[in-house]
Each structure stands twice: as C-alpha cells, then as structure tokens.
Amino acid sequence: MPINQVCLLWVNCLVTYLGTDVISWSENLKYLGLSFKAGKTLTVDFASSLRKFYAAANYISSHTKYASEITKPFLVEIYCLPLISCGCEALKLNSYQIHQ
Numbered sequence: 001m002p003i004n005q006v007c008l009l010w011v012n013c014l015v016t017y018l019g020t021d022v023i024s025w026s027e028n029l030k031y032l033g034l035s036f037k038a039g040k041t042l043t044v045d046f047a048s049s050l051r052k053f054y055a056a057a058n059y060i061s062s063h064t065k066y067a068s069e070i071t072k073p074f075l076v077e078i079y080c081l082p083l084i085s086c087g088c089e090a091l092k093l094n095s096y097q098i099h100q
Contacts, residue, residue: 033086044091049084056080 028045029036035045057080064072 034091044097046084046097049086053080053083056083 027038029038033049035048037043037045057076060072060075060079064075067075
C-alpha cells in the first residue's frame with residue numbers, strides 16, 4: 001500500500017478494508033508542512049513548525065555577527081517566516097496559538 005493512503009484515526013477501530021486493501025490508521029498526519037492530530041476535534045500541532053522557525057532564526061543570528069543591520073531582518077523574513085506562515089491563513093487559530 002502506498003504511503004499516502006493513510007486515514008486519520010477518529011475513533012478506536014480494529015481493521016478497516018477498502019475493497020481488498022487494508023487501510024492503515026494513524027493518530028498524526030503531516031500534510032503540506034502542517035501536523036494534524038486526531039481526537040474529538042481535529043487539531044493542528046504547531047510545535048514542529050515553531051521549532052524549525054526558532055532553529056533557523058538562531059542559526060541566522062549566530063552566523064551573521066558582522067552582517068549589516070538590514071541584512072539580518074531580510075534573511076529572517078526570507079528563510080524563517082515561511083516556516084510558520086505556510087498554511088496558517090486556512091486555519092482557525094485560538095488565541096493561545098496566535099500569541100505563540
């Protein structure tokens with residue numbers, strides 16, 4: 001079965017078949033850089049995106065000691081901002097997630 005044929009686990013179930021193929025169930029799904037978690041409601045996990053953002057920002061700040069002050073924000077905008085802004089416009093975020 002190809003890796004992209006995975007269903008997100010909404011309720012506890014044993015084995016589900018689609019025709020003669022077994023559907024594999026998962027509690028987490030990563031799609032277009034966003035991590036979705038199954039439960040009573042579908043939630044989005046931003047922890048991995050935030051971790052990648054902070055890692056990229058720390059890398060830029062530690063390796064641009066002698067760069068001009070215009071270069072640093074430009075590099076953060078180009079390389080770091082897309083890591084957390086990709087897909088956010090399509091989601092309904094709560095106040096805690098927005099302030100992160």
